[in-house]
Amino acid sequence: MIKLATEINSLWEPVFPYLARHIGEVYGRRDGVVLDVGPFAGAMFELRRKGVGEAFIIASFPYGMAEAYKEEIEARGHAGKVGVIDTEPGLACVRDNSIDLLVFRGALFFPALFRTDLSVMFRVLRRGGIAFVGGGFGKYTPPAVIEAIGERSRDLNLKLGKTGVSVEDVWNSAKGGLAEGHMEIISEGGLWVVIRR
Numbered sequence: 001m002i003k004l005a006t007e008i009n010s011l012w013e014p015v016f017p018y019l020a021r022h023i024g025e026v027y028g029r030r031d032g033v034v035l036d037v038g039p040f041a042g043a044m045f046e047l048r049r050k051g052v053g054e055a056f057i058i059a060s061f062p063y064g065m066a067e068a069y070k071e072e073i074e075a076r077g078h079a080g081k082v083g084v085i086d087t088e089p090g091l092a093c094v095r096d097n098s099i100d101l102l103v104f105r106g107a108l109f110f111p112a113l114f115r116t117d118l119s120v121m122f123r124v125l126r127r128g129g130i131a132f133v134g135g136g137f138g139k140y141t142p143p144a145v146i147e148a149i150g151e152r153s154r155d156l157n158l159k160l161g162k163t164g165v166s167v168e169d170v171w172n173s174a175k176g177g178l179a180e181g182h183m184e185i186i187s188e189g190g191l192w193v194v195i196r197r
Contacts, residue, residue: 001113001160002064005039008156009072012042014145015137020046022138023103026186026194027052027130032100035124037091038114039065040106045076053101056082059091061114089114094124102131108170108191109135112161118195119177125197134170136190165191 020043034053036044041058048056056078060066066086073082087093102125107116121131137146167185170193174180179195186192 001039001062002068004156004160005065006068008153008160009040009042011149011153011156012040014149015141016043016046018141018145019043019105019138020050020052021140022189023047023101023132024050024052026132027101029100032129033057033098033126034101034103035059035094035099037102037104038089038106041069041103043103043105044082045078047101047103048078048082058082058084059087059094060084061086061088089116089120091120091124096123097126099124100126100129102129102133102195104131104133106135107133108165108193109157109162110160111163116173117177118174118179118183118193121195122177122179122182122197125195127197129197131195132192133195134186134190134192136192139189141189167191 023043024047030051031054033055034044034047035057037059038061044056047053058069060069066084069084073079085093102121121133125131170185174183183193183195186194
């Protein structure tokens, strides 16, 4: 699983500048603590390069992904500037009200790997913070970039158990949780839940 997730992250490298633009636009700030969550983190490096955020952490799961992230951080020259914590989908290692921008790519589509609780994302957000949770290329990625990686990305995602999710599924998953009433769904450039605290 770790090998496949690492390959996906590497394959998506050309997408991250455009996805980071979309995330930065929604966030609308330059300050704050940025948390990139799960096995498909990677947009954070572009957010940092674009000056979105001041402190950067990867919340890594499943077990074993942290080492891959640490190697990538070292290779990119970000040692000491991007931290990694080993955690799980419940983000037990992340304090309440401590994150300004949370990014969780792939969050809604891999039920065989992990369950995403949108209330957890809300719990860790600081007042004024946002979570950008879901999947897709973002609204700024050019068709040529998508076409170049689309087939291989699809194959890798299917090997990891990616499933289809509807807007209705997302709303139903939020019912009765902390995030309900604090979220909107963006379907341009994928399926993304934006949670605001």
